[in-house]
Amino acid sequence: MQTNIKDLIDDSLYDTVRELRWPEGRFCPFCASKRVISIRTGFDKNENSRQRYQSEECSKRFDDLTGTIFSGYHQSLKVWILCLLFLL
Numbered sequence: 001m002q003t004n005i006k007d008l009i010d011d012s013l014y015d016t017v018r019e020l021r022w023p024e025g026r027f028c029p030f031c032a033s034k035r036v037i038s039i040r041t042g043f044d045k046n047e048n049s050r051q052r053y054q055s056e057e058c059s060k061r062f063d064d065l066t067g068t069i070f071s072g073y074h075q076s077l078k079v080w081i082l083c084l085l086f087l088l
């Protein structure tokens with residue numbers, strides 16, 4: 001039986017990201033409005049739990065990683081976390 005090491009970190013990773021990033025509720029990273037709606041999850045097939053949002057104030061879209069050091073890369077968050085663990 002083969003185990004993919006990435007599967008050892010489960011999808012609740014994004015719940016943790018959201019709790020750390022928005023402890024007092026989500027807000028738009030562009031205009032800081034708290035009027036934010038959830039659009040959908042699973043837009044990235046490798047990252048089913050990554051949630052996408054839209055600001056009702058400025059209409060810009062963002063996701064759990066927008067504006068963080070993890071955004072703009074093709075690696076999944078799981079891969080980044082594994083890299084960080086190996087550095088410890």
Ligand SMILES: [Zn+2]
Pocket residue numbers: 028029030031032033055056057058059060
């Ligand atoms: Zn906004």
